[in-house]
Amino acid sequence: MAVQLAARGCAVGVADINAEGTAETARLVRQAGAQAEEIVADLTSEGGPEAAVQRVVDRWGGIDALVNNAGYGVIEPFLDSTYKAWTRTLALNVTALAMACKAAGRVMRDQRSGRIVNITSPGSRMALPDYTAYTASKAGVDSITRALAVALAPYGVLVNSLAPGMMDTEMQRSTEVDLARINGRSGDLQAFLDERTRRIPLGRRAEISEVAEAVVWLALDAPPYMTAERLNMSGGLDKD
Template structure:
């Protein structure tokens, strides 16, 4: 029987301080994976900007961090952010610079899930998914890169997907955007390498989030049926928890991984191996 992971466990215990005093900007940090990333960055000593278009969701992530460790109250802020709007981005970046002087790590995580066969997806749906999943990443990098260049260091992590690599039935819009993220990552790594700035992509496989249930509903099957079907296609017979994705993201952002750039890391339980 396949294993369905519980939602991400809260970071706790004697965690090493891999991101001590680093300023980490996480977009989409009110969502399942983004929230886990923000919590885990804070647990590793970072100063974290929890940014999301849904301010209530961002505030909930902030509350989780402070509830876990009240001493982190001064090291986390939540911001309403629309990654498709340059004014919204610049206001957020200015606010962070006023508070903490710079940004060390940008984690481009905000995304929307638009599925369908090419003949069924509307022009407006295409515009929206490209705006958030591709243009939004580029606009965030545009705003943050000058800070990273000034200090001649930094890291940009782009959340891609196994959907960046494989064909999936009636996934045309989403997979198109995630494929674009890989190419953007490579080009950013090339352009920014001379400034000692790294850019990499994380490609999660099947991860238990609210989007999993939406995907199952789109396929007219239950979540348990979806999990059972998917795990047969990978080496590890379970889905990832959001915590597992967050752990890898923190490692990639840290100085433990300072020579990796332009790379795309599959965190998929071996799905793309078979």
């Protein structure tokens, strides 16, 4: 997402807890010819999201688009739920996202322009008993997106979300390894993954780059009458 935004001429603030990943992403942004601000931050810390937004405002004098992408999820059968998993999931996926939305939303309100894109999940509308903290957190993202879209509409600020389908990222891989384990399928992991892929109507997993394209479209190109939308990029997995 950062690299595609950079290719479109955007200066990009990259905020992540992973210092190495942040530095690498910033390097790729600069390689694409754009300015980058490396913001290594635990977004679940109190004031962390607000400080990240402030770094961008201090450097470039405003903020045109906020993409809330950092996320966390862990497989845990609901009846074995732990406080730790629930609080960690909600702290990042809901509270940090809400605080980042608040901080950027205030700047965008004063600018009378801006776009916010929140990354949700098809799971937010599914019944997944082994992944309930995550799906509940993404239902929270949907709720925040709708409410903020209304709050910021008078200022011409657009707030939308995007539900990506299965992408082979680190989080997806560790989630599916755990899912295979609790389903007794660790021994034939590849067959288990293939079965899951076949359930996607388009018959394949999402390329990260095509999900990024849709995020860039929402952040830069979507018509200005589109707000409070939840864009489905799940290859047909999400049909509601």
